[in-house]
Amino acid sequence: MNIPFVDLKTQYLSIKQEIDKAIFEVLNDANFIGGEQIGDFESKFASLYGVKHVIGVANGTDAIYIVLKMLGIGVGDEVITTASSWISTAETITQTGAKPIFVDIDPETYTINPGLIEEKITKRTKAIIPVHLYGQMADIVAIKNICDKHNLYLIEDCAQSHFSEEKGRLAGRYGVAGTFSFYPGKNLGAYGDAGCIITDDDLLAEKCRMFANHGALKKHEHQIEGINSRLDTLQAAVLNVKANYIINWTNSRISNATFYNTTLKNVEEITLPIVRNNTKHTFHLYVIRTKKRDALKEHLRSMGIQTAIHYPTALPNLTAYKYLGHSRDDYPVASRYQDEIISIPMYPEISKEQMEYVCNGIKSFFKL
Numbered sequence: 001m002n003i004p005f006v007d008l009k010t011q012y013l014s015i016k017q018e019i020d021k022a023i024f025e026v027l028n029d030a031n032f033i034g035g036e037q038i039g040d041f042e043s044k045f046a047s048l049y050g051v052k053h054v055i056g057v058a059n060g061t062d063a064i065y066i067v068l069k070m071l072g073i074g075v076g077d078e079v080i081t082t083a084s085s086w087i088s089t090a091e092t093i094t095q096t097g098a099k100p101i102f103v104d105i106d107p108e109t110y111t112i113n114p115g116l117i118e119e120k121i122t123k124r125t126k127a128i129i130p131v132h133l134y135g136q137m138a139d140i141v142a143i144k145n146i147c148d149k150h151n152l153y154l155i156e157d158c159a160q161s162h163f164s165e166e167k168g169r170l171a172g173r174y175g176v177a178g179t180f181s182f183y184p185g186k187n188l189g190a191y192g193d194a195g196c197i198i199t200d201d202d203l204l205a206e207k208c209r210m211f212a213n214h215g216a217l218k219k220h221e222h223q224i225e226g227i228n229s230r231l232d233t234l235q236a237a238v239l240n241v242k243a244n245y246i247i248n249w250t251n252s253r254i255s256n257a258t259f260y261n262t263t264l265k266n267v268e269e270i271t272l273p274i275v276r277n278n279t280k281h282t283f284h285l286y287v288i289r290t291k292k293r294d295a296l297k298e299h300l301r302s303m304g305i306q307t308a309i310h311y312p313t314a315l316p317n318l319t320a321y322k323y324l325g326h327s328r329d330d331y332p333v334a335s336r337y338q339d340e341i342i343s344i345p346m347y348p349e350i351s352k353e354q355m356e357y358v359c360n361g362i363k364s365f366f367k368l
């Protein structure tokens, strides 16, 4: 049996009629930039999130960059973030002129360890960007308390945590802003690059909207210099259809994770994901850990099971950050885990039979 890591085709086929119709409407209107579908999606997402402002942008990386820039973060500033994430979280800090300051991860949840944050705060620190990694909430209440105490901006990178929650409050609703990616493989994915910013702050929202559109709210009225980072109409049309299914798809991910948890619980040589108390983990990724990671990956590959690693190199260990002079010992947990983590197939449409095959593959590797 061949099991893909994600299966976007099966999902497309399940909503093909609606998607094709939505795309055809865009073609027919020929409003490829700035079509009404964008406002429709922003309103829909705003009501799902109970948030005042949603600003559609070109991708989830720009979403972070735009928020940082519009909060006035730049040269001479420091921004604290996690040692384990996709590079977007850190590279956008650098792009503003500020310096990324990494903090090691919690050994059980893989998210930034709040107990290690305060020792990294200096006079130059302006903001903290926690990442709700794999769909798991970072310890957002503890992080928010630190931000409030030290007067720092809290920006939540929600690229992997659409509709994750802590204490009934959605990811992205704790900080001054939440940033989302709608990259195709994300829990809510477009059919190309797309992203958005959510915030309740009127002024920040207006600035972000302006900056993302060449510094203009109205054509030719450039109040500042900006960038070109608009959500395009076709992607908004796709997202409008998919937004109607996201709650069901999220629930399927959670029940698939429960199936994996139950079926794999007796495999002693792997560590399964845990879910923090009072939170909803939305399982963008189902990540397990084992000392025999590379051999397990090869065994599964030979059985037709695709896996992935998120991420094979912790951020401070990347060549891109060599200039910062970090050593692996500075981030012991993230550095050790980069060699032990493996993400197994997880998507709403994966069947019980497919998951059983994956679990049998893992068990056969450990001679169970």
Ligand SMILES: *Cc1c(COP(=O)(O)O)cnc(C)c1O
Residues within 6 Å of the ligand: 059, 060, 061, 062, 085, 086, 088, 089, 131, 157, 159, 160, 180, 181, 182, 183, 193, 194, 195
């Ligand atoms: C995917 C991702 C991003 C970037 O999103 P793009 O839409 O690909 O630019 C940022 N942060 C994290 C944690 C991500 O997983």
